[in-house]
Amino acid sequence: MKRIPTTLAAVLLVSAATCALAASTEGLTVNGIITPVACTPTFSNNGLVDYGKISRQDLSVDNRTQLRDKSLDLNISCTAPARFALIMRDNREGSAIVNSEIFYGLKFDRSGNKIGLYSLNFDPARTVVDALAQVYRTDSTTGGRAWSTSRSNPIPIGAKGYLGFTDVAGSTAGPVAIQNLSSRVTLVTVIAPTSTLDLTDDATLDGSATLEVVYL
Structure with a gap:
């Protein structure tokens, strides 16, 4: 799990306790695990998706x-x-034309209008994990405390929920241990109606997101 926010919270609590100078006391416990394992994600084409020039007429x-x-x-x-x-973080947060954790923004046109959105979709059928015969996806909206029933249908990765993989269908036990994973992911991009955009000049699609590996 991510430990930096926990450490920061602990520092804030200590500072608050120091300033209060109250006679009562409260204990503070800081937990964490440093793991020797490291996982490195890599996208093809350096993670670049280029749509080139898109005609207004299209x-x-x-x-x-x-x-x-x-x-x-x-x-x-x-x-x-x-x-x-x-989990994926939107580096253009607030610019997607639909407010949802599975949609990521493409920034704004010259007049500040939202250009569109995109999602990144994982398909278990196009995902290979070690020597496993079949892969299923499972997700968690509770920070890994509980997991959805594992399924084989595709799913978009969200900015709040965890996405993991297992070789057991219908399981709620969460992801299995993985050493190597490869997946063909699909980017779905949607552009706002041109009537809502300022196209007196070029409008540049400028989406950016960061895929993060969270250790469980």
């Missing part, structure tokens, strides 16, 4: 337009088998 005036799907290969290599999950 976009809908009144409705959102879904661009052609794009694919990237994701490889995660660990120094030893490890239980981990994935």
Whole structure:
């Protein structure tokens, strides 16, 4: 799990206790685990998805337009088998045209209008884990304390929920330990109606997100 926020919270609590100078006392416990295992995620094409120039005529005036799907290969290599999950952080937070943890923003046009959104989708059928015969996905919205029933259908990765993988169908035990994972992930991109955009000049799609490995 991520330990830096826990350490920061502890420092804040200590500072508050020092300033209060109260006669009563309260204990503080700091927990954590330093693991020797390291997992490194790598996207093909350095994680770059380029749609090139998109003509205004190819976009809908009144409705959102879904661009052609794009694919990237994701490889995660660990120094030893490890239980981990994935989460993605939007570096353009607040610019997606739909407010949801599974949608990420493409920034704004010259007038401050939101250009669109995208999602990153994982398909267990296109995911290979070590020597496992089949892979299922499972997710957690409680920081890894509880896990959804593992399934084989695709799922978009979220900015709040953990995404993990297991070889057991219908399991709620969470991810299994993995050393090597490879997956063909799909980027789905949607552009806002042109009637809501300022297209007197080029509008640049500028999405950016960070995929994070969370050790369990």
